[in-house]
Amino acid sequence: MGARAFQTGTMNATERRARCDALPGYFKGRHVYELATSVRRFTSFVELGAFLGQSTCHLAQLLLERKRARNLAFELDVVDAWATSTRWVRDPASVSAIALHGGARNAWAAHMAATSSLGAVRSVTRAWATDAVGRFANQSVDFLYLDTEHTYEYTRAQLRAWGPAVRGWVCGDDYCRPGVRRAVEEVFGAKRVEYLGYEQFCVATTGRLPSRPLARLASPRQRADPCCETRRHC
């Protein structure tokens, strides 16, 4: 996608969603963002791992829609090192977007501008996730979404570093990767982790997750056997 701004103000929600889907990326957690943005008291949203902006675009558009429809305020902060991006580049669309814009960080910004999502973002921090946490006060984040490095060591370090900053939910992608799952369950305890399907997990650091909406999101088979869809038997 080039830098031309789409007239998203005149689009409906389906068209705005399609614009986000058209960006290069691997995002599969839209249902988690819908759930988190449906919580009225949540105002502070942080995304760790934004890559070329597909996931940020979805969160930004949901938050803008929430503001338009229900006048709910929000802050969206984005953190990405954009240093290891070549490790995530698997598809030609991402490769060409990075080349076109002179780097992944620039491509993220161009995609945000092109989808009229940039105005929803309060801050963009280019840093390692464990370093960026110092900018956030304890108990200041309602919703943290983790989609960065998938190793056990990195995931555990990030969850430990960010835990005190979160007063609401910690959610993330790639739960079915052994390192991510082990780290999430070790830091929070397996019983507190909700699996939402499509490799998405959530933990309520205070209070409780809404069990009925979550139950609808993952099938009974998936809830009994998280990640079964990645092994193609549910």
Ligand SMILES: C[S@@+](CC[C@H](N)C(=O)[O-])C[C@H]1O[C@@H](n2cnc3c(N)ncnc32)[C@H](O)[C@@H]1O
């Ligand atoms: C899988 S991609 C994120 C995809 C994005 N959420 C989406 O769905 O469009 C992972 C991103 O995390 C970033 N990253 C990896 N390790 C990181 C770390 N330790 N701290 C900050 N960012 C990191 C990479 O630069 C990359 O852009």
